[in-house]
Amino acid sequence: MSLLFRYVLRENAKVLGWIFGVLLLLCFLIDFFERWDDLLEHEVSTSLGLYYMACRLPQYVVYIIPVSMLLSGFITLGLMGRRNELIALKASGAGGLLIVRPMLITAAFLCVLSFFWAEALVPEANREAARIWQMEVKKTSQRSIMTGSEVWLRSPSPQGMTLYRIGFLQLSQTPLPGQGKDSEMVLNEVSVLRLDKDFRLLERVDAREMSWDGQQWSFLDGIQWSSMSSDQQGPRVERFEKKSLSLPERPEDFQWVKQEVESMGFFQLAQYVERARREGFDATSQLTDLHFKVASALFSLVTALFTIPLAMRIPPRAGGLALGVILSMGIGFLYYLVLALGLALGHSGALPPFLGAWGANLIFGSLGLWWMLHMRQ
Numbered sequence: 001m002s003l004l005f006r007y008v009l010r011e012n013a014k015v016l017g018w019i020f021g022v023l024l025l026l027c028f029l030i031d032f033f034e035r036w037d038d039l040l041e042h043e044v045s046t047s048l049g050l051y052y053m054a055c056r057l058p059q060y061v062v063y064i065i066p067v068s069m070l071l072s073g074f075i076t077l078g079l080m081g082r083r084n085e086l087i088a089l090k091a092s093g094a095g096g097l098l099i100v101r102p103m104l105i106t107a108a109f110l111c112v113l114s115f116f117w118a119e120a121l122v123p124e125a126n127r128e129a130a131r132i133w134q135m136e137v138k139k140t141s142q143r144s145i146m147t148g149s150e151v152w153l154r155s156p157s158p159q160g161m162t163l164y165r166i167g168f169l170q171l172s173q174t175p176l177p178g179q180g181k182d183s184e185m186v187l188n189e190v191s192v193l194r195l196d197k198d199f200r201l202l203e204r205v206d207a208r209e210m211s212w213d214g215q216q217w218s219f220l221d222g223i224q225w226s227s228m229s230s231d232q233q234g235p236r237v238e239r240f241e242k243k244s245l246s247l248p249e250r251p252e253d254f255q256w257v258k259q260e261v262e263s264m265g266f267f268q269l270a271q272y273v274e275r276a277r278r279e280g281f282d283a284t285s286q287l288t289d290l291h292f293k294v295a296s297a298l299f300s301l302v303t304a305l306f307t308i309p310l311a312m313r314i315p316p317r318a319g320g321l322a323l324g325v326i327l328s329m330g331i332g333f334l335y336y337l338v339l340a341l342g343l344a345l346g347h348s349g350a351l352p353p354f355l356g357a358w359g360a361n362l363i364f365g366s367l368g369l370w371w372m373l374h375m376r377q
Helices: 003-041 046-082 085-091 096-120 122-137 251-262 266-278 284-297 299-313 320-348 353-373
Strands: 144-147 150-157 160-171 185-196 201-212 217-226 236-245
Touching: 003 046, 003 096, 046 085, 046 096, 046 122, 046 299, 046 320, 085 096, 096 122, 096 266, 096 284, 096 299, 150 251, 160 266, 185 251, 201 236, 266 284, 284 299, 284 320, 284 353, 299 320, 299 353, 320 353
Parallel strands: none
Antiparallel strands: 144 150, 150 160, 160 185, 185 201, 201 217, 217 236
């Protein structure tokens, strides 16, 4: 490891560490003060409040890492340019790629770290934060639980309890006319179990599909079992192609299911998508999210490829450092717009899931790689 490599690596690490720490602290403070009134109103203890905030930090780390890399590239090279170090290095024969190589290696390392961090810590931390907020702060009972790639939802009532087992969540690409966003949610491989106060099974419905028709739930291709038939002769079993049932839950009550699916890690979501496709269900939205989990881990490297060559071209004097910060914010905003557009098109099916998730990386990464390879020596 050369002296130049160690020096640039150390300088970039110092700037990166400061930026990461400041952004993480800002996220913590903003989130804390946004929720301060709720925490005080529900008399949450200090230790529980801090534990809740700590559970939210892993998700912020994933968001902050690429932004920190974006800013650190401009600032590190800007400071080196202000101290005339870039001029001295180039005069001594050091090429641009040799100078920025430590920063690219740092960005690649952060990509690997970000992926495994998001896979190992973020899903469980998000679930724990949601559990604390609902059960400890809002004082509501936990209604959903993830088992493998299935979600169970519990709905208590004065008459007993209703349990829902949802195999797959499907977001329709073409909502039914006049039915609004509620009609977009379709639940597949559903079982509905109605229990009395003594937890005795009164009724069970198993269906391939469950959707909201605007007034009640519509079930397709299923079987209904009732503990007592209308003539009191014992249990009744009925097979149906389509059947409407009145249930106390409305589509918004199943947002818990959507949250559980969205909190899956990469490998759990891959299992979910594979099972959905194997059984013939549309998993376009979830497949887009699956590709995005890998694409998002590469944000640090993509931003580094795009911003480092630009930073090497900014004059060190005449406000070059401030200009670099402004440009980095502008690039980050443009990158986010392209990314959000691609994800929306991927979720809707207008673009293939791979292109929807990877579009921003392919555009900015290709431009950055071309720019990096043609960087003046």
